[in-house]
Amino acid sequence: MYRVDITADLNDEDETGYLWTFLDEARDPGQITPGALVVAGDEDTAAVCQVVDLAPAGDGTIVHLRLLPGLVDDYRQLVERALAS
Amino acid sequence: MAGGRIEQRLRLRAEPPLSEAAVLVRGGPDTQDKLARHARRTARAWSLDGQPLLGISVFAVLDIPLDELLSARFATYRMIHMPAAAWLRDRGFELLPTGLRPHYTVRLRRADSIELDELLAALGPPVANVQYARSTIWREEGRDVPRRHHRRSQ
Numbered sequence: 001m002y003r004v005d006i007t008a009d010l011n012d013e014d015e016t017g018y019l020w021t022f023l024d025e026a027r028d029p030g031q032i033t034p035g036a037l038v039v040a041g042d043e044d045t046a047a048v049c050q051v052v053d054l055a056p057a058g059d060g061t062i063v064h065l066r067l068l069p070g071l072v073d074d075y076r077q078l079v080e081r082a083l084a085s
Numbered sequence: 086m087a088g089g090r091i092e093q094r095l096r097l098r099a100e101p102p103l104s105e106a107a108v109l110v111r112g113g114p115d116t117q118d119k120l121a122r123h124a125r126r127t128a129r130a131w132s133l134d135g136q137p138l139l140g141i142s143v144f145a146v147l148d149i150p151l152d153e154l155l156s157a158r159f160a161t162y163r164m165i166h167m168p169a170a171a172w173l174r175d176r177g178f179e180l181l182p183t184g185l186r187p188h189y190t191v192r193l194r195r196a197d198s199i200e201l202d203e204l205l206a207a208l209g210p211p212v213a214n215v216q217y218a219r220s221t222i223w224r225e226e227g228r229d230v231p232r233r234h235h236r237r238s239q
Contacts, residue, residue: 009119009122009123009126009141009142010112010161010162011111011112011123011141011142011143011144012123012126012127012142013142013184013185013188014091014183014184015096015183015184015185017184017185017224017229018224020130021126022126022129022130025126041161042119044114045112045161045162045163046161047161055088056088057088057089057090057091057130058088058089058090058091058129058130058131059129060129062130067158067223069160069220069221069222069223070160070220071160071161071218071220072161
């Protein structure tokens with residue numbers, strides 16, 4: 001069960017080759033800035049992504065996300081290793 | 086900011102239709118609720134011939150082997166759906182070549198419960214993703230994604 005920063009269908013992709021979703025699907029839209037690392041997806045499937053850009057579309061703002069390799073748990077282990085005393 | 090729906094008709098890739106036997110991949114498992122949410126999100130952003138485009142994303146196994154596609158694009162999914170193109174077409178779903186190859190949008194007409202049930206059946210049962218947690222890198226700017234597609238940061 002994941003608590004994501006921004007809800008997305010990780011299957012979605014547009015002509016940029018990036019994953020996309022809407023900014024207003026973020027828990028805190030203020031966190032969604034170019035370059036930021038976020039967890040995207042839903043409660044069942046999530047991935048670590050990097051925000052590429054934001055662009056107006058439809059009645060809101062689309063967020064493009066670069067899908068980073070690895071599982072969310074891989075990043076947790078990475079951080080634990082890095083911070084181990 | 087709002088920019089209106091992105092019209093897809095002129096953005097569709099000029100490619101021959103997928104063969105009936107072409108295998109499609111979609112990360113899952115899907116439910117009727119999830120499909121409805123995803124179709125509505127697409128319709129919020131995209132239009133086709135001026136009308137909101139209800140649709141969900143799939144990838145076709147084209148150009149690269151299945152395992153390579155799974156590890157590069159679907160490694161975060163424990164379960165995937167792998168319908169043949171014919172399964173969707175036989176139930177009346179159109180496959181639109183949207184985005185970059187091998188991405189397609191399965192077009193829905195109403196996204197009501199009857200059609201969503203049909204779509205769920207057409208996707209077939211979820212199966213275990215043999216490449217789960219074995220991820221490699223997906224598209225890379227400059228190599229896989231033409232530079233012109235990248236917008237300046239807002």
